[in-house]
Amino acid sequence: xxxxxxxxNPNAIQAAAQACxxxxxxxASPVPQRWRLAVQAVALLAVxxxxxxxxxxxxxxFSGFDNSPLGAAHLAVTPAGLAVSNIGSSGQDGxxxxxxxxxxxxxxxxxxxxxxxxxxAVLGTLDVFGIGVNETIPDSTLVRGRMxxxxxxxxxxxxxxxxxxxxxxxxxxxxxxxxxxxVPASQFTIVSSGTGDTxxxxxxxxxxxGGSCDLNGHYHLWLTIGWSLRAITPVTVGGILYDAxxxxxxxxxxxxxxxxxxxxELKGKNLPLGFVLASESNTAYSVPFRMHDHxxx
Numbered sequence: 001x002x003x004x005x006x007x008x009n010p011n012a013i014q015a016a017a018q019a020c021x022x023x024x025x026x027x028a029s030p031v032p033q034r035w036r037l038a039v040q041a042v043a044l045l046a047v048x049x050x051x052x053x054x055x056x057x058x059x060x061x062f063s064g065f066d067n068s069p070l071g072a073a074h075l076a077v078t079p080a081g082l083a084v085s086n087i088g089s090s091g092q093d094g095x096x097x098x099x100x101x102x103x104x105x106x107x108x109x110x111x112x113x114x115x116x117x118x119x120x121a122v123l124g125t126l127d128v129f130g131i132g133v134n135e136t137i138p139d140s141t142l143v144r145g146r147m148x149x150x151x152x153x154x155x156x157x158x159x160x161x162x163x164x165x166x167x168x169x170x171x172x173x174x175x176x177x178x179x180x181x182x183v184p185a186s187q188f189t190i191v192s193s194g195t196g197d198t199x200x201x202x203x204x205x206x207x208x209x210g211g212s213c214d215l216n217g218h219y220h221l222w223l224t225i226g227w228s229l230r231a232i233t234p235v236t237v238g239g240i241l242y243d244a245x246x247x248x249x250x251x252x253x254x255x256x257x258x259x260x261x262x263x264x265e266l267k268g269k270n271l272p273l274g275f276v277l278a279s280e281s282n283t284a285y286s287v288p289f290r291m292h293d294h295x296x297x
Contacts, residue, residue: 058075059075060075060076060077060082062077062081062082062277062280063082063277063279063280063281064280065097065098065099065280065282066097066098067082067095067096067097067098067280068095068096068098069084069094069095069096070092070093070094070095070096070265070267071088071090071092071093071094071267072086072088072090072092072093073085073086073087073093073094073095073268073274074086075095078276080110080111080112080276080278081108081110081276081277081278081279082095082110082276082277082280083274083276084266084268084274084275084276084277085273085274086274087268087269087270087271087272087274087275088269089269089270090269091125091127091267091268091269092267093267093268093269094127094265094266094267094268095265095266095277096263096264096265097263097264097265097266097280098262098263099132099261099262099263099264099282100262100282100284100285101132101133101260101261101262101284101285102132102260102261102262102282102283102284102285103208103209103210103260103261103283103284103285103286104206104207104208104209104210104261104282104283105130105206105207105261105264105280105281105282105283106204106205106206106207106280106281106282107128107204107205107264107266107277107279107280108203108204108277108278108279108280109201109202109203109204109205109275109276109277109278110275110276110277110278111276111278112273112274112275112276113273117199117201117230118199118201118202118203118230118278119201119273119275119276120147120149120155120201120271120275121149121270121271121272121273122149122150122151122152123149123150123270124148124149124268124269124270124271125146125147125148125149125268125269125270125271126146126147126266126267126268126269126271126275127144127145127146127147127265127266127267127268127269128143128144128145128146128147128205128207128225128264128265128266129141129143129144129145129207129264129265129266129267130142130143130144130207130208130209130223130225130261130264131261131262131263131264131265132209132259132260132261132262132263133259133260133262134163134164134221134256134259135256135257135258135259138262139262140163140164140259141163141164142161142163142164142207142209142221142223142259142261143159143161143163143164143207143208143209143223143224143225144159144160144161144163144225145157145158145159145160145205145207145225145227145249146158146160147201147202147205147227149200149201153191153192153200154189154190154191154192154200155189155190155200155201155202156187156188156189156190157187157188157189157190157202157227157247157249158186158187159186159187159225159249160186161223161251161254164209164221164223164251164254164256164259165254165255165256166221166223166251166252166253166254167251167253168184168251168252168253169184169185169186169249169250169251170182170183170184170185170249170250170251170252171183171184171185171186171188171237171238171247171248171249172247172248172249172250173188173235173237173242173244173246173247174244174245174246174247174248175232175242175243175244175245175246176232176245180242180244181237181240181242183237183238183240184238185237185238185249186249187249188235188236188237188247188249189235189236190202190227190229190233190234190235191233191234191235191236191241192233192234199230200233202227202228202229203228203229203230204226204227204228205225205226205227205228206224206225206226206228207224207225207261207264208222208223208224208225208226208283209221209222209223209224209259209260209261210222210258210259210260210285210286211257211258211259219257219258220252220253220254220255220256220257221254221256221257221258221259222250222251222252222254223250223251223254224248224249224250224251225248225249226246226247226248226249227246227247227248228245228246229244229245229246230245231245232244232245233245235247260285261282261285264280
């Protein structure tokens with residue numbers, strides 16, 4: 001029976017991997033392969049049960065925000081963006097992005113494999129959380145979304161706003177900025193060949209929370225999570241197939257009147273190479289629009 005030499009000689013692996021990890025602070029003209037080797041090294045160390053130096057677990061500034069590791073994750077700024085590595089099977093490993101009071105936050109998923117496309121490992125999961133203040137209650141999970149890749153050709157995206165007391169969800173399907181349809185749904189499936197520009201992994205994920213009111217002056221908390229695709233791609237929503245490049249899932253039935261975001265979290269599961277955030281951005285909180293000067297009804 002073939003013996004796993006990695007487990008027999010962990011010291012050699014650790015020495016080689018740590019040499020790769022030092023390239024995570026690249027020179028002025030970095031070699032792109034270096035950071036990919038470093039991310040792979042972190043994953044290999046985890047498989048061998050070897051502890052990676054704690055320097056990788058420190059808070060990291062990126063895109064103007066403070067990023068902190070969650071669970072066993074390690075963070076490092078690379079030429080491709082913020083690399084989040086050492087993602088295991090607990091579902092608790094990832095990154096927390098600290099925000100000023102915000103109505104929305106968005107991340108762009110980066111490229112791990114060098115093919116120019118955002119990456120999500122087959123059978124891997126990436127959960128996205130919009131956390132903030134619900135009414136006056138801090139650290140409330142206002143928005144939650146999940147991306148799960150059951151096969152090379154599919155990614156299933158799901159929204160959950162139960163943390164804000166909302167259960168009636170509406171999916172809005174867009175193509176080239178035009179609304180194609182509104183369908184009651186809490187999830188949809190992206191379907192493609194799994195190659196080229198029609199890769200099923202979303203390129204951007206945006207969470208939003210903010211107060212608004214209808215024409216009668218009734219106030220409520222609007223919650224949204226939106227997935228933007230790299231190109232027009234087939235998506236299945238409510239059993240109907242659309243060619244779309246963006247799908248938002250929104251709720252308007254939260255009993256809360258107002259809220260805002262203070263952080264965005266991403267937690268992975270079964271992602272051997274982790275994931276990369278190419279960029280992060282936010283929209284600052286603004287006082288909800290009031291059509292009538294009265295106590296919200």
